[in-house]
Amino acid sequence: xxxxxxxxxxxxxxxxxxxxxxxxxxxxxxxxxxxxxxxxxxxxxxxxxxxxxxxxxxxxxxxxxxxxxxxxxxxxxxxxxxxxxxxxxxxxxxxxxxxxxxxxxxxxxxxxxxxxxxxxxxxxxxxxxxxxxxxxxxxxxxxxxxxxxxxxxxxxxxxxxxxxxxxxxxxxxxxxxxxxxxxxxxxxxxxxxxxxxxxxxxxxxxxxxxxxxxxxxxxxxxxxxx
Amino acid sequence: xxxxxxxxxxxxxxxxxxxxxxxxxxxxxxxxxxxxxxxxxxxxxxxxxxxxxxxxxxxxxxxxxxxxxxxxxxxxxxxxxxxxxxxxxxxxxxxxxxxxxxxxxxxxxxxxxxxxxxxxxxxxxxxxxxxxxxxxxxxxxxxxxxxxxxxxxxxxxxxxxxxxxxxxxxxxxxxxxxxxxxxxxxxxxxxxxxxxxxxxxxxxxxxxxxxxxxxxxxxxxxxxxxxxxxxxxxxxxxxxxxxxxxxxxxxxxxxxxxxxxxxxxxxxxxxxxxxxxxxxxxxxxxxxxxxxxxxxxxxxxxxxxxxxxxxxxxxxxxxxxxxxxxxxxxxxxxxxxxxxxxxxxxxxxxxxxxxxxxxxxxxxxxxxxxxxxxxxxxxxxxxxxxxxxxxxxxxxxxxxxxxxxxxxxxxxxxxxxxxxxxxxxxxxxxxxxxxxxxxxxxxxxxxxxxxxxxxxxxxxxxxxxxxxxxxxxxxxxxxxxxxxxxxxxxxxxx
Numbered sequence: 001x002x003x004x005x006x007x008x009x010x011x012x013x014x015x016x017x018x019x020x021x022x023x024x025x026x027x028x029x030x031x032x033x034x035x036x037x038x039x040x041x042x043x044x045x046x047x048x049x050x051x052x053x054x055x056x057x058x059x060x061x062x063x064x065x066x067x068x069x070x071x072x073x074x075x076x077x078x079x080x081x082x083x084x085x086x087x088x089x090x091x092x093x094x095x096x097x098x099x100x101x102x103x104x105x106x107x108x109x110x111x112x113x114x115x116x117x118x119x120x121x122x123x124x125x126x127x128x129x130x131x132x133x134x135x136x137x138x139x140x141x142x143x144x145x146x147x148x149x150x151x152x153x154x155x156x157x158x159x160x161x162x163x164x165x166x167x168x169x170x171x172x173x174x175x176x177x178x179x180x181x182x183x184x185x186x187x188x189x190x191x192x193x194x195x196x197x198x199x200x201x202x203x204x205x206x207x208x209x210x211x212x213x214x215x216x217x218x219x220x221x222x223x224x225x226x
Numbered sequence: 227x228x229x230x231x232x233x234x235x236x237x238x239x240x241x242x243x244x245x246x247x248x249x250x251x252x253x254x255x256x257x258x259x260x261x262x263x264x265x266x267x268x269x270x271x272x273x274x275x276x277x278x279x280x281x282x283x284x285x286x287x288x289x290x291x292x293x294x295x296x297x298x299x300x301x302x303x304x305x306x307x308x309x310x311x312x313x314x315x316x317x318x319x320x321x322x323x324x325x326x327x328x329x330x331x332x333x334x335x336x337x338x339x340x341x342x343x344x345x346x347x348x349x350x351x352x353x354x355x356x357x358x359x360x361x362x363x364x365x366x367x368x369x370x371x372x373x374x375x376x377x378x379x380x381x382x383x384x385x386x387x388x389x390x391x392x393x394x395x396x397x398x399x400x401x402x403x404x405x406x407x408x409x410x411x412x413x414x415x416x417x418x419x420x421x422x423x424x425x426x427x428x429x430x431x432x433x434x435x436x437x438x439x440x441x442x443x444x445x446x447x448x449x450x451x452x453x454x455x456x457x458x459x460x461x462x463x464x465x466x467x468x469x470x471x472x473x474x475x476x477x478x479x480x481x482x483x484x485x486x487x488x489x490x491x492x493x494x495x496x497x498x499x500x501x502x503x504x505x506x507x508x509x510x511x512x513x514x515x516x517x518x519x520x521x522x523x524x525x526x527x528x529x530x531x532x533x534x535x536x537x538x539x540x541x542x543x544x545x546x547x548x549x550x551x552x553x554x555x556x557x558x559x560x561x562x563x564x565x566x567x568x569x570x571x572x573x574x575x576x577x578x579x580x581x582x583x584x585x586x587x588x589x590x591x592x593x594x595x596x597x598x599x600x601x602x603x604x605x606x607x608x609x610x611x612x613x614x615x616x617x618x619x620x621x622x623x624x625x626x627x628x629x630x631x632x633x634x635x636x637x638x639x640x641x642x643x644x645x646x647x648x649x650x651x652x653x654x655x656x657x658x659x660x661x662x663x664x665x666x667x668x669x670x671x672x673x674x675x676x677x678x679x680x681x682x683x684x685x686x687x688x689x690x691x692x693x694x695x696x697x698x699x700x701x702x703x704x705x706x707x708x709x710x711x712x713x714x715x716x717x718x719x720x
Contacts, residue, residue, distance in 0.1 A: 035467075036477060040480045042479035044479070048485070055521060063513050078509075
C-alpha cells in the first residue's frame, strides 16, 4: 500500500481536504489532517523541575522511613527487620522461650525470684541448679506437674520446704515453655536443651493417678532422660 | 458544503511536514479506517447500553436487596461484575481501540492497513466477551474483583486484542510527519500496556494463580495499570487531540508535555496498592504506592498546564458544540480524579476513607467521567467524518451530554460525601454498625439515580447512532435498489 500519492499538488490537496472533510459535527469545525500545534519554544519551568527534585528527595525519605528496607518480611510501615525480630520470635524455639518467660514471671518468680536465684534456706535457685541442668527434663517436668516437698540438696545446699503442684493450672504447652525457659535461659548462664509439649503430655498421662507431691528421694530414682 | 482550509492558529508553529510531504488526504485516511472504527464503535455503543441496564440493576440492589433476589442469574454478586465487565471490556476497550485506530491514522497521515484482520479480531473479542459475561451471569465468575471473566473467555479477549492493536503500531511506525504528536505517545503507551496487564492479571489469578495475599497484590497492580495507564492514556490521547484541534489553541509547551508524559508513565502505574492500605502486604509495596500516587501529580499538573489554554479558548466556542462539552468535562473529571486519588493515598485521609464509598466513587469518576466522556466525545467527533453525514438529532446528543455529565457529577458527589460520612461513622466506636449502614442508604439510592441518568444518556446515544447508520444505509441502498428495480419495466417493454 502506498501511503503518499506524489501526483497530488498542495493546492489540489487543500481543495480536496476542504471538500472531503466538510462535516461539521454538531458545531465542531473541520478537522484537517495536521496534528494540533505544539509550542516548542517554552522549556519546562525551572520551579517545576526544582519542586520535582524536592519531591523525589521526599519520596526517597518516605521509602526509607516506611519501606521496611524493601524486606518482604516487614509488613508494618515504619518498622525495619531488626524491629520486627525484636518483637516477634524468629523460630519455634524462640517462641517457646518467649512464652516460657511469661509463664515464669507469672507462676514461678514469686519463690524462685525473677533472677532465678531463689532465696537462701527457703527457695532453691533454678539458675545454675544441678536439678535443672540435667541431661533431660524428665524430673523437673514432674516437679512442676505435681509439686515437691521434703529435704532436697541443690548445688550442695539443703532445703526443706513445699512447692505446690501446677498440674491443673498449666497446659502441656505452658509447662514445656517454662521448663525450656529455665533450662535454656542464657541470661542465667543456663544452656540445657528444651522440653516439648509431647514430653509433658506423656509424663502427665503416666502420672495421672498420682495425687501427692514428689520427694527428692523418689525423683532421684527416675532417669533424667528417656 | 465548502469551507476554506483552516489557517494555522496564531502563535502556533506550523507542522513542518504539511507542505513538503503532502501526506494522504483526510478523506483517504478516513476511508481506510472507516469499517474497523465503525464496527468497534457501534459494538461498543450496544455494550454501553447493556452495561448501563445491568448497572442500574446492581445499584438498586444496594438499597433494595429484595428486588429479583430469587433469580440466580440476577443476584448482586453476578449482576455487579457482569455490569463492570460489560462496561470495561464491552464499551471501554473497543471504543478506546476505535479511537486509537482513528487518531493514529489521522496523526500519522498514513492509511490503515490490516482492516480484515482487525474486523476478525473484533469478532473474536465479541465472542469472548459474550461468553464471559454470560459465564459470569451463570455463576462462573472467578470471584476476583476486576478479573471475573471465566477461564474460557479471557484468552479470547486477548487474542482479539492482539489481532487489532498491532496495526495501530504499524501505522505509527510508518508515520509521515516523523515528529510525533502528544496523543501518539499516550496511544502507544495504552496499546502496549493493555496486553501486558490483562495477560499478567489473568495468568497470575486464574491460570497460574499466585498464593495468598500476593494474588490480591497482582490484582491491585492490574487494576492500576488498567485504570491509569490504559484508560488514562486513552483519555489523554483523545483530549490532547480534540481540545486543541477544535479550539485552535496551541498546546503551549512540548517540553512540559514530555515531562508530564514521562512522569505519568513512570509513576502512574505504581499506586495500585493504596486500594488495600492496611492489608497484609509488605510495607514497601504500600509505601511505593503512596509515593507513586503523589509523584503522579506532576503529570497531572503538566496536563492541566498544557490543556487549560485550550479549555479557556473553548469557553467562547462552547455554544452548540457537543464534542467540546464532552471533552472539556472529561478533562476536568480526569484532573479531579487524579488529584483526589493522590490525596486519598495519604495515611491521614485514608484513615477516614478506607472501606467506604470513596474508592468506588473515585473509580467511577475516572472511568465514566474521564474515559467515558472522552471516548463518547471522540465518537461524536469521528463518526460523522467517517460517514460524511452529521448526527441526525442534536437534541439527543444534548440530552446525552446532560445525562452523562449529570450522572457522573451525582455519582462523584454522592459517593465522596457518602464515603466521608460513612468513614467518620465507622471510625466512631459509639455508632453501631447498623446505624452506619442506614446512614449510607440515601447515598446508595442517589447512586441508582445517577445510573438511571447514565442509562438514559447511553440510550440517547445509541438511538442517535442507529438513526445515523440507517440514514446512511438508505442513501446508499435506495439508489442501488432503484437501479436494480427500474431497468425491469424497460426490459418488459422491449
